[in-house]
Amino acid sequence: MFFPRQTLLQTSFLSSTRRLALAVLLSSSLPATALLAPASAVAQQRQAITLEDVWQKGTFAARSVQGFNWMQDGRYYSALVGGEVVQHEVTTGAAVKTLVPAADLKPVGQDQAIRVDGYDFNADEQKLLLTTGSEPIYRRSSKANFFVYDRGTRKLVALSPGGKQSYATFSPDGQRVAFVRDNNLYITDLATMQERAVTTDGVFNKIINGSADWVYEEEFGFAQGFFWSPDSRQVAYYTFDESQVPEYNMQVWGKLYPTDYRFKYPKAGEKNSVVSISVYDVAAGRATKMDVGPEADQYIPRVMWTATPNLLSIQRLNRLQNKLEILHADAASGKSKVVLTDTNKAYVEVNDDLRYLAGGKQFLFTSEKDGYQHLYLHDMNGKQVRQLTKGPWEISQINGFDAKAGVVYFTSTEASALQRHLYRVNLNGKNKTRISEAGNGTDVVNMSPDTRYFLNYRSSAGVPAVVSLREGSGKLVKVLEDNAKLRQTLGQYDLGKFEFFTFKTSEGLDLNGWMIKPANFDASKKYPVLMYCYGGPSFGSGSTQTVLDNAGGGSSFGRYMWYQMLAQKGYIIVSVEGRGSSGRGAAFRKATYANLGKYETIDQGEGAKYLGTLPYVDKARIGMWGWSFGGYLTALCMTKEADLFKMGMSVAPVTNWRYYDTVYTERYLKTPQENPQGYDDNSPVQHAAKLKGKFLLVHGTGDDNVHFQNSVDFVDALVKENKDFQTLYYPNRNHGISGGNTSLHLYRQMTNFVLANL
Template sequence: MRKLLILFLLSSSMAYGQRNFSIDETVFGPGKFAPKTIYVSKWIKNVDAFSSLDSTYQNLLVRDAKNNWQAKQLISKSDLQNALAKAISTDKIELRRFPSDYQWIDVNNIAFQIEGEKNKYQIKYDLSKKQVTVLNTVPSELANTMSNASQNKTAYLNGNNIEIIDATGNKIVVTKDTVDGIVNGSEVVHRNEFGIDQGMWWSANDKLLLYYRKDESMVTKYPLPQWDSRVATVKDIRYPMAGMKSEEVTLNIFNTETGETIRLQTGEPKEQYLTIVTWDPSSEFVYVGVLNRGQDHLKLNKYNANTGAFISTLFEEQSTTWVEPQHTLAFVPNKANQFLYQTDKDGFNQLFLYDTQGKLIRKLGYQDVVVTDFQGFNTKGTKAYYIGANNNGLERHLFEVDLQSGKTTALTHTAGTHNASISTSGNYVLDQYSNLSVPNKVQVINRKGNQSSTILEAGNPFTGKIALPKIELKSFTSADGKTPLNARILYPNNFDPTKKYPVMVYLYGGSHAQLVTDKWLGAAGYFDLYMAQQGYIVFTLDNRGSDARGRDFTRVTHRNLGEAEMADQLVGINYLKSLAYVDSENMGIFGWSFGGFMSSSFMTKHNDIFKAAVAGGPVIDWKYYEIMYGERYMDTPEENPEGYEKTSMLNKADQLKGHLLIIHGAQDPVVVQQHSMEFVQKCIEAGKQVDYFLYPTHEHNVMGKDRIHMYDKIAKYFDQYLKK
């Protein structure tokens, strides 16, 4: 019944008078046609109430259980503007909208950051008094600022060095490195793999600053030509290619009271990865995941924060493929000697409760649910909450786990993708979700009676405006016959099964990405929708190696990237070819980055399937890719010569058939342009024609209005070769 309803809803959007997307809307459509929602919602501490911003971002609203979750205005932007003018008279501050980074301190106070012409300010706003207190002030020009909890000290980067400014404006110079290639305090360490998103951490006592020191002076410089002057110049980046010399990273601690710096004794070899860096709540210890360059052996080490001395290895994790730490430790409130650690070592990324001596207290995993977003603890520290992927990765739900018993409870149930959170009391769930037939629904669930109050139920934003293609989610079995695979099909408008249609396969296929989920539009992009409206069947499948399906689903690709992935894609492709309404003589394939690697691989290794392909920013040979990502999956070229040979496109240019368009950003620091240039040269030598287009000012992705140009080019390329 639900399936019939979905098909009815989607087909009914094809009503007379509706139009197709314009090419501009492939880029700007997601904002223009977003389903209605509530914005920046947050539970208020210690009360059963939550706040949100109105659709204009001008007012902060509040809803509470006592008033049946009806919205009322709490603060207006003008209230806040007036309070700021009274508190800060020496700087010009003009709010365009209410700050979306607001955080609740308690039921009466919120905190946020604003920026004036001269300074950045950390603000506390008292709701009862309508009064602003300035907690912290730093000059606007400071970059990568990181304030301690009491807001009396702020660390920031001055070039490649760290400085600290205190509440009185006094400056402390932390590092003074002048050697090109030595970088302090930056989050750009280990190429941002292993979940690294910051380079400095304050201790809980606000006195100690822990930071990365990266020495990449020995890493080969890679030239990126710059075209913005009459005579082109060169911008050099440090780019460690697989098998070559890598950066050397250490962790230091600066004591703001003594002015002394100590280095954590993380030991040898120097080419290792320092990950999941976490302060102990006592400020006496630091925990670091020390991962070897081969990425198959992790040690969780404990260090003395006063001396830097190694204390102990709490536990180790080893694998015949790879170990991939992604999340810092989460210490349990009220139990400073216990923390949660995330790992997929038992099959799925789940939570494990340890003590600070390294003893495993309890596994907290639930079925085959993959933890995708850990949300924290209740105030007593007895329960933890997380968003988890289930139903073969198609759905996202909120789960509660009891730390003492390990009992896990699903707090959301409707099929779909949920973004949900729990109130401080634990009695209510604020739940926002969508699925293939529901554009967006926001509700509050009362856990005591499992009753829900609807806050907002969005209608179909395309009704009466856009002729939305029919979308179906499908399931296949992987090439090894063991594993379910998720796929999505978009049908042309006014689809007629007695006709034949060209096909565009859109894919990615690599790790840490998932293209098909049970959410609004089936997670399809607007270019997919556009191409379906132009008369294409658009097909996408998440093969083994992609995200949110567990350890074994990903590890099958080890040392042979692209092989199992293509085998799975062929399952879906063969299904398409079996359909009477598919024009199997006019099929195209499009992907970017890893998807570009997959597209070009198909045009050489399985060269009798696709008549046309577009490969954006493609990896052509993994020996040109960077160490941190490349060696995880492929090992080094010296360790795995057969794998590198098998997966390279450079020795297969003579097998190229069909029409291949390669698109590359000339400033790409991720998949450097050398990949595509080398392949073009091999095509020339083999007498093979290949189309090539360069975006001179763009990096790995083509963004902004130029992205419209890119999509227009891709659409016209497929039209040229696939439409009769």
Template structure:
């Protein structure tokens, strides 16, 4: 009896220890998850292959760059922070190791104080290779020359000498900046030729585009701060491409004939610098021609091929020439349903489809030494995973070489050893970094990160699926339950939504894409749920294009399927459901609060599109065409004529200087609410554009959760 009593007491003591340990875990606050985000990020090491070094990579520590043997793990110091500071008197104020790019095994380059330094690791000396004094900086491949903008004009620095290329006084005409509002994969406005002898650059004439009147309230009185904003169906910008010859110090215009409002995309140079290639997309975004132009004269040479689609094209990657070839290149397109890699020649002939399958190519990693195999990063597991694939050009076979279910990222390939560097995570793995070979076999583990949230009272992220409203398509879902979840209790729900094109919220990585504020809400007794509805990214063309011309219909039907699933769960309080989303998610939130009134007791819509006629040309017309061509679609999608349907509590939040979804959307909605005697709540962030970032985001997420709490937790 004494032994049993002792065992029972011991068991009770163990339980008390477990409960005590749980009780001692910290609560994750909104501030922790935003201001302290990086301190809660899994351990990560900055690594890169050392060029032509036969199996060595560089690891950046706090105090030095290390040369590491990829197979053995042995390391030696290449240069320390102190040595780098002493390598040039101008570098004495370096407080940490800079981000560098290795030119070869014994030298690298980096930026510091508007200068590019070349560091020789043998002599431990650093020399300035080029300077820049502006924005939108772009460097030649050898980092010896640079291009940059000052206000609306373009400059280059060659051999330390600044040359002004454009001399435009009209501020509505810009040179060397990104165009078409960063759509079509365009993220810069200058393109150096491979050897740096010439620079292709955009000229963007926006004089015909409407000035949208944003307001700067930082001065007294407030002043206008207008931006050029082409709305759907209205006049758009007129873009041309020009080429500056460095030796001749002269620019020519590329002869891109056609309508002035077409889109010039996918800029690429031929390896011999003789030609420039441009993907010219019509304003309807359903017809692209890949054209070749003479780089010395700007003259049209020929059209390599055309692509058409009955809805729209999504071609966001320029051609990439094969190593050591001037005639063969790869081209990424979803013409057969999923984005894959094709091999073409400069006669425009398709030589082969290199990758294939019901998955999407996310990134091209590189060719092997003999150009026989191409390695790519692609989706898997219903779009949740990112895996490495090997495609053999001759046999046309494709093989997945990685095996762990999750997301491989930052994949770097070393052609000399056929080895890879990569990071990996899934919902139970914070971060692993390793070296693996061409068959996917792990050679060395660099990092096996511990859970950065181990000391916090957080919930596991659960991935699931439901069937879409079409009765056949599988949709991915994500759920966080309260950290002290009890299946016998009922909990309120916050549905977090985006639902629009160009975004994927849920992946099989650490936290599955969930923000830390969701963990805070779960601590406070909420279930947080997300459905990746049809129309979102990385599931193939049919999945994405189903919403074409009628945004806010199929996505809403899918979200309602998610609600039906929630209501089938015994631990969900059907009378206490909230919805929150930003941007397209704000449009979806408001759509659901009006079109399906009564489904959610409360909603918070951030930066919402209320009428697609007021959204910009490039994105809006791709998915909705123009108001002139699709008046019925615009009318159905508009929320300005649906304010009388609003029955429950809705808070609208908008940045006062939002230049993406302009504030007019929310103010017009408010105006309609007043006219229809409908009560709605509104809050603005005066100093913020489309997203509220920095420390003010703490205020934003507290505002969102406090508003929801007031309705669901009383």
């Protein structure tokens, strides 16, 4: 499920920490930052924020550390600088060597140099895979032209002449590269540059080899579906038979006759792909199918090699997603056995925290079987050795493991549900220590493979991110970026005060929120309030919280500065975190199970009621807006809680969960066949007659995720009920509704709607 504020924890478990994909994660996932100007500066400066500043000019662009890749020798990292791959000293940041100079970027047999999009090393770092001409497909999938660069010969050679490839990956010994093209898996021998097809039956919209289908990519968080064995002798890979999955059809606008784009999309209750796992023996040229059980209607959300030769780990999840099993499969015979089973009355979280320890005797796994996501050590038969962490807080992510010291590094909410900090604990469950420096805020960590160093991205509410390089102990080595320029820029603007609050609902539940007040706030006046919501549950260790102690308060940089712009115009901006969100344990998050939308709506309504009791809030002028699940929740609040909200803006909403995909929807609602009331009772379509306030509905016609069909259905219901509303659609735009002037245009329309109706 898409939520506008993506998080670093939501990335694919297949990505190496050394991949250049980190550059994308840092730019799109870290909270872009903002700073509240000191009171003296506010008094002197009254510069107004404009939409162009936020969405066009980059006036408030935060700086980060881009393209950072740890190298095998922990003393160095590499980065893409001016189109060249440059090696840097970790402790000083100084460039010490150009690994791929611009002069070498002209491929053998070609007259023109390539423009490098990204790169990846082989194990001894003497060869690199360079990408150019990258094309996105869906959220995580892409294809590009890959080239092999040999640092010894300084030659650059095209990986394959057969068209663009996806997910090209060196074998651990650096002798081969595996990749996907046109739904088939291939291996190229780098000594001869001869290409071999591992599979030949791949067909668009029928059979996929080595890649994920749409719903796995979106909801299980990965696109690459093949994995080299540690000894380079085998490749494990997914095969998706999606021939029975219904197709969704999107019209593509622009030509005299619009064209159709049809792709396999399993809506709730419909057929999924039948998934199998095979292992290809490179020397023998033979594939063996792994035994994943007789049930075809199930999920295989994770596959990885263990530390034991020839042993593959496969995670199996039933369709209702309340039973997760870890299977160990013999790669030669395909025989498997279940070694661990994790169950839950609602659903089991899938994440990337399964780690097999060197020596092949133990593995680490996280589970929320005690009510909170915690870390457990198991032997290879699945027997629990010990629980390593415990308490009323959650582990968000395992960041690293020091095998020599027997220490696990992890990020958790121990300090606060609104924060994330780095900790370490020994495998004996003792000496748990906070590594992150003291203080509030949120730390996003990128740790080197040997855990000697980590990059730390620290921000807190209203304070820009500081990027620092630190030793594994937490000791500061060097500040790489302090966003001093952004601080100076923001000091010129009239920014409102950002503050957290907590209130108690009528059910006795404590809910967290934040508030941005106008800089010239006067407690004797009455202010209109615009509430922002998301409200949906998150996948795995990701977070959908909108109330966080980071630079944007859980929102993106642009969004945060737009809120500041509205505050300059006399609005108070608020976000309230209701049940269903992350950070507070399983009971809080899973309270919405089988009734998606019910309690989320109640909690946003409680938030509006609480705000209405504040002496400086005009309770007759409370509005709401949200995107994706937040758009859905806004539509529900505008109908089921119509008396509380004067206006609402719903962007790219689900309006009927029957229209959304199997994995996400059934995880939280069961299937429509088993729980029809859960689908219908909280569908905005069913409550269209209750709409009272001013309402704006926005959607992109090219949304492959939350289909335009949702808004069409809601419009039809509103028209039948003779309700007045406004709509805004963006041709061919996807779920993010961006590109060119799109964001500027969208936020201008929403700003005008707020000014006119709140």
